Amino acid sequence: MKRNELLAKNRWMVRYTHICTCDPYCLGSKDGRCGNTTYLNGGEQEQGLEAVAEAMARIFKHEGIDDIEVWQETDAERDARIAARKREEEDEARGIWWGMGGAN
Ligand SMILES: [Zn+2]
Structure with missing residues (x-):
């Protein structure tokens, strides 16, 4: 698949919360947790939320990932x-x- 065709696909997104390890402590944190919203690049959504959580932990070094929501772009x-x-x-x-x- 060509690059432009890849870009033109509706991408999968993920939003989740994790233990705030931001330094300095980020303004978005609540009860020591904060959130992240990003794109899924490796098709993790097809393997379930566990796989998504593992991928995010690996990529962003986030701990205690929870409240995962996955959706596809409109x-x-x-x-x-x-x-x-x-x-x-x-x-x-x-x-x-x-x-x-x-x-x-
Ligand atoms: Zn934070």
């Missing part, structure tokens, strides 16, 4: 993500172009 969310990505790439391309001009 088409609107997917389109917004792709549009944001495209803008970023355009900005980067312009940055490189300016950099090559390099007078200042």
